[in-house]
Amino acid sequence: MAGALTYTAVDSTSLSTAEIYGQALVELGRAHPEVVALTADLAKSTKIGDFQKEFPDRFFNVGIAEQDMFGIAAGMARAGLVPFLSSFSVFTSLRAADQLHTDLCYQNVNAKVIATHSGTSFGQAGSTHHAICDFAVTRGIPNLTVICPADGYETYNAVMAAYNTPGPFYIRINRGFDRVLYKDANYGFALGKAVTVNEGSDLTIIATGSCVFQAFEAAKFLEVNDGLKVRVLDMHTIKPIDRDAILKAVMDTRRIITVEDHNVIGGLGSAVAEVVVESGKGCAFKKLGIQDQFAPIGLHEDIMNMLGIDSNGIINAVRDLMKMDFEEDDDWDDEA
Amino acid sequence: MSLSKQEWLALEKKAHELRLLCLDTTSWAGSGHIGGGMSCMDLLTVLYHKYMHIRVDEPQWPDRDRFILSKGHAGIAYAPVLCDLGFNDPEMLKTFNLSGSKMGIHLDSNKVVGVDASTGSLGHGLPIAVGTALAARVLGKDYITYCLLGDGECDEGSNWEAAMAASHFKVTNMISFVDRNECMIDGKTEDVMKLEPFTDKWAAFGFIVKDIDGQNIKEICDAIDFALANKTDKPVMIILHTKKGAGIDFMEGNYLWHYGAINEEKYNQAKASLEKYYAARVARVEKEAQ
Numbered sequence: 098m099a100g101a102l103t104y105t106a107v108d109s110t111s112l113s114t115a116e117i118y119g120q121a122l123v124e125l126g127r128a129h130p131e132v133v134a135l136t137a138d139l140a141k142s143t144k145i146g147d148f149q150k151e152f153p154d155r156f157f158n159v160g161i162a163e164q165d166m167f168g169i170a171a172g173m174a175r176a177g178l179v180p181f182l183s184s185f186s187v188f189t190s191l192r193a194a195d196q197l198h199t200d201l202c203y204q205n206v207n208a209k210v211i212a213t214h215s216g217t218s219f220g221q222a223g224s225t226h227h228a229i230c231d232f233a234v235t236r237g238i239p240n241l242t243v244i245c246p247a248d249g250y251e252t253y254n255a256v257m258a259a260y261n262t263p264g265p266f267y268i269r270i271n272r273g274f275d276r277v278l279y280k281d282a283n284y285g286f287a288l289g290k291a292v293t294v295n296e297g298s299d300l301t302i303i304a305t306g307s308c309v310f311q312a313f314e315a316a317k318f319l320e321v322n323d324g325l326k327v328r329v330l331d332m333h334t335i336k337p338i339d340r341d342a343i344l345k346a347v348m349d350t351r352r353i354i355t356v357e358d359h360n361v362i363g364g365l366g367s368a369v370a371e372v373v374v375e376s377g378k379g380c381a382f383k384k385l386g387i388q389d390q391f392a393p394i395g396l397h398e399d400i401m402n403m404l405g406i407d408s409n410g411i412i413n414a415v416r417d418l419m420k421m422d423f424e425e426d427d428d429w430d431d432e433a
Numbered sequence: 434m435s436l437s438k439q440e441w442l443a444l445e446k447k448a449h450e451l452r453l454l455c456l457d458t459t460s461w462a463g464s465g466h467i468g469g470g471m472s473c474m475d476l477l478t479v480l481y482h483k484y485m486h487i488r489v490d491e492p493q494w495p496d497r498d499r500f501i502l503s504k505g506h507a508g509i510a511y512a513p514v515l516c517d518l519g520f521n522d523p524e525m526l527k528t529f530n531l532s533g534s535k536m537g538i539h540l541d542s543n544k545v546v547g548v549d550a551s552t553g554s555l556g557h558g559l560p561i562a563v564g565t566a567l568a569a570r571v572l573g574k575d576y577i578t579y580c581l582l583g584d585g586e587c588d589e590g591s592n593w594e595a596a597m598a599a600s601h602f603k604v605t606n607m608i609s610f611v612d613r614n615e616c617m618i619d620g621k622t623e624d625v626m627k628l629e630p631f632t633d634k635w636a637a638f639g640f641i642v643k644d645i646d647g648q649n650i651k652e653i654c655d656a657i658d659f660a661l662a663n664k665t666d667k668p669v670m671i672i673l674h675t676k677k678g679a680g681i682d683f684m685e686g687n688y689l690w691h692y693g694a695i696n697e698e699k700y701n702q703a704k705a706s707l708e709k710y711y712a713a714r715v716a717r718v719e720k721e722a723q
Contacts, residue, residue: 154570154571157567157602160601162594164590165560165563165591165594165595167560168557168558168560168561168563168564168591169560169567169595169598171550171560171564172550172560172566172578173567175549175550175561175565176499176565176568176569176572178571178572195557196560199553199554199557200551200557200560203551204543204550204551205543
């Protein structure tokens with residue numbers, strides 16, 4: 098696992114998330130000659146220019162042709178290379194969905210998709226460039242591991258973990274800078290294991306991506322102003338989802354709010370709900386995200402505010418859910 | 434590599450045996466894509482029995498030549514080739530398309546030994562072949578990647594993305610073919626979605642294009658020899674002018690035989706036709722071989 102590598106590349110406070118990915122890729126490229134990078138006319142936007150400079154023979158810009166990029170990557174992977182494909186999430190999950198499904202995942206090749214400009218983070222570009230259903234698409238494809246890092250440090254960890262784990266990966270990162278959640282990269286990242294960012298027993302917020310920082314801010318505010326102890330889980334791995342952390346949240350807090358920069362259909366909230374319902378345990382539950390609509394245009398932080406997935410929206414949702422009775426009695430023994 | 438008369442006859446014999454095995458497989462399965470299988474059997478035979486460097490006892494040999502069957506529905510022709518070579522137990526062919534079998538219509542590269550890519554969704558093979566060929570360059574290997582497309586498949590835009598990439602990246606360690614049998618599910622290619630001027634299109638995308646009789650083993654060998662000797666920086670596309678259902682008189686050129694069912698009567702009729710076809714082809718070799 099990533100522990101074998103030295104964490105030197107990232108400075109999460111001065112580099113955008115994609116730039117951190119770009120640096121992590123250079124680091125991998127230096128250590129592993131089989132690592133190659135592909136993009137579809139988005140080398141600048143996805144920040145893999147450094148890799149191109151250092152390894153021009155291992156860098157392939159296929160032009161604006163995402164389907165071709167995925168096929169090329171699959172061929173390379175089957176021949177023994179480890180391709181990292183970078184493009185905008187909306188294109189990696191939709192334009193090239195058939196190739197992602199068949200060439201990468203059905204063949205179960207060792208290729209890593211770095212999906213940038215995810216969610217509504219390319220806000221002003223409008224809905225043609227928002228990726229609001231990529232979790233729904235990627236969660237449904239067997240063999241694919243789906244990660245949505247919370248900040249630059251976590252992006253670094255995710256990229257390293259993807260390299261160190263055979264099989265296809267989909268890593269969803271934002272455009273531009275993310276608010277920095279972690280102090281450094283050494284906080285114990287493990288694939289498929291949620292990070293407890295804040296302990297609490299009254300309610301659990303399960304968040305992913307840029308929403309984790311917002312949830313953490315909300316939890317701190319609620320502790321000071323409402324006296325609430327809110328647990329915050331960074332659910333960076335959307336698939337396979339951390340069932341244990343979800344079930345523990347049900348048992349310990351019995352109130353769960355999920356927060357994601359994605360449609361509430363098919364994403365994190367749906368994944369968590371599946372685990373909760375299958376457990377047979379009662380739980381007050383609310384999904385925050387894009388409420389099955391195309392998102393408005395604007396700056397990412399403004400859109401998050403409009404969608405109610407920033408700290409203010411989360412605070413309001415927590416207060417509402419604290420008022421909800423989740424069942425008539427407190428007797429857990431009569432439940433399945 | 435010039436083709437001796439003896440070698441030509443041997444390839445004819447193998448192609449005939451494989452056509453019969455494809456017919457048997459269709460019969461065991463009850464139905465299948467026999468039309469497009471028969472049209473490409475000569476190429477499959479030539480590639481696997483003359484040109485490709487492969488090791489049956491080491492299927493994943495890193496230096497092996499690759500073959501990407503982009504027209505994945507021709508699995509019913511490809512599976513007999515791979516079983517006959519010994520990559521898979523020929524008994525598996527009796528399970529083709531049956532519930533629980535490792536062999537479905539479109540062969541799975543993780544289940545059927547010798548398959549270099551799982552295809553079936555059309556327009557995927559050429560990009561994969563480009564990637565496979567580019568990987569050879571990065572890894573410093575000299576294997577050749579062969580790729581066979583269907584002609585109807587060329588409606589898919591992703592092929593043309595890959596064609597641009599092959600030309601742009603000067604992918605000359607890849608040799609591509611189109612099985613130009615002029616048929617697709619709903620009709621003749623020119624009626625459903627016009628492909629012509631087909632040769633000009635590939636040439637415009639930067640390929641050296643050879644138009645040949647895809648049912649003539651000598652012409653196929655000559656074209657591959659030409660492509661292997663290519664010293665330009667352009668990739669080669671070989672358009673195989675073929676007949677859907679080649680060798681089976683009641684299927685030949687009929688788009689309705691894209692996929693069809695075989696009963697005992699049809700099986701016997703097809704077998705008799707294939708024997709006659711083989712005899713005519715041998716006679717041709719006797720006449721034309723040097």
